[in-house]
Amino acid sequence: GAVVSQHPSWVICKSGTSVKIECRSLDFQATTMFWYRQFPKQSLMLMATSNEGSKATYEQGVEKDKFLINHASLTLSTLTVTSAHPEDSSFYICSASSGRVGGYTFGSGTRLTVV
Amino acid sequence: QQQVKQSPQSLIVQKGGIPIINCAYENTAFDYFPWYQQFPGKGPALLIAIRPDVSEKKEGRFTISFNKSAKQFSLHIMDSQPGDSATYFCAASFSGNTPLVFGKGTRLSVIA
Numbered sequence: 366g367a368v369v370s371q372h373p374s375w376v377i378c379k380s381g382t383s384v385k386i387e388c389r390s391l392d393f394q395a396t397t398m399f400w401y402r403q404f405p406k407q408s409l410m411l412m413a414t415s416n417e418g419s420k421a422t423y424e425q426g427v428e429k430d431k432f433l434i435n436h437a438s439l440t441l442s443t444l445t446v447t448s449a450h451p452e453d454s455s456f457y458i459c460s461a462s463s464g465r466v467g468g469y470t471f472g473s474g475t476r477l478t479v480v
Numbered sequence: 481q482q483q484v485k486q487s488p489q490s491l492i493v494q495k496g497g498i499p500i501i502n503c504a505y506e507n508t509a510f511d512y513f514p515w516y517q518q519f520p521g522k523g524p525a526l527l528i529a530i531r532p533d534v535s536e537k538k539e540g541r542f543t544i545s546f547n548k549s550a551k552q553f554s555l556h557i558m559d560s561q562p563g564d565s566a567t568y569f570c571a572a573s574f575s576g577n578t579p580l581v582f583g584k585g586t587r588l589s590v591i592a
C-alpha cells in the first residue's frame with residue numbers, strides 16, 4: 366500500500382530556531398500534500414495545501430512566513446517552522462494525495478516541542 | 481462553521497460491545513467519507529471509507545452506514561476489543577485534490 370515517511374518523529378528545539386519536517390511518498394507520486402496541526406485531544410486542523418511546483422495555499426490564520434512549505438518534487442514536501450516559539454509546540458502531520466478519490470496517505474506525525 | 485459534526489466526544493464500552501459513532505455533514509457536494517483511527521503519538525490510519533452511492537460497507541469488524549437523505553454516516557465496531565481503544569475521526573472530502581474535513585473526534589475506551 367501507499368506509504369508516506371515523515372521525519373523526524375519528534376524534535377525539541379530552542380525558541381528562535383527553525384525546524385524542518387520532511388514528508389516523502391515512498392511508492393507513489395504525491396501531486397498534492399496537505400499539512401495539518403493537531404493539539405492534544407483535538408482534531409486535525411488543516412494548515413496548508415501544496416501542489417508540486419506551486420506555492421502553497423495557506424488556511425486563514427496560518428502565517429505563511431512562519432510555516433514555510435516546499436513541494437519541489439512529486440515525492441517530497443517539507444514544512445519549516447521558522448523562529449519557533451513555545452506556542453508552536455504541537456503535533457504536525459502531513460497527508461499526501463495521489464489525486465484519485467480517497468487517495469490520501471498520512472505520515473506518522475512529528476511532535477515538536479519548543480523550549 | 482463546522483462542516484462535519486461528530487458525536488459522541490467520548491465513549492466507553494465493554495469488550496464485545498458494539499460502539500457506534502455518528503457524523504453529520506452539511507455540504508451535499510462531499511463525495512468521499514472515510515473513518516480514521518488514531519493512537520496517541522501516531523498519525524491517523526484509514527479504517528474504512530464509503531462513497532455516497534452506497535448505503536453500507538463492511539470491512540472485517542468495521543461497518544459504515546450511510547444515509548444520504550439525512551446527510552449522516554456512522555461507524556459500527558463489532559465485537560470491540562481493548563485494542564480498539566483509540567480516537568476515531570470521521571471525515572469528508574470533495575472530488576479532486578481537496579483536503580479532508582475532519583470531525584472533532586471520538587475517544588473510545590473498550591474495557592475488559
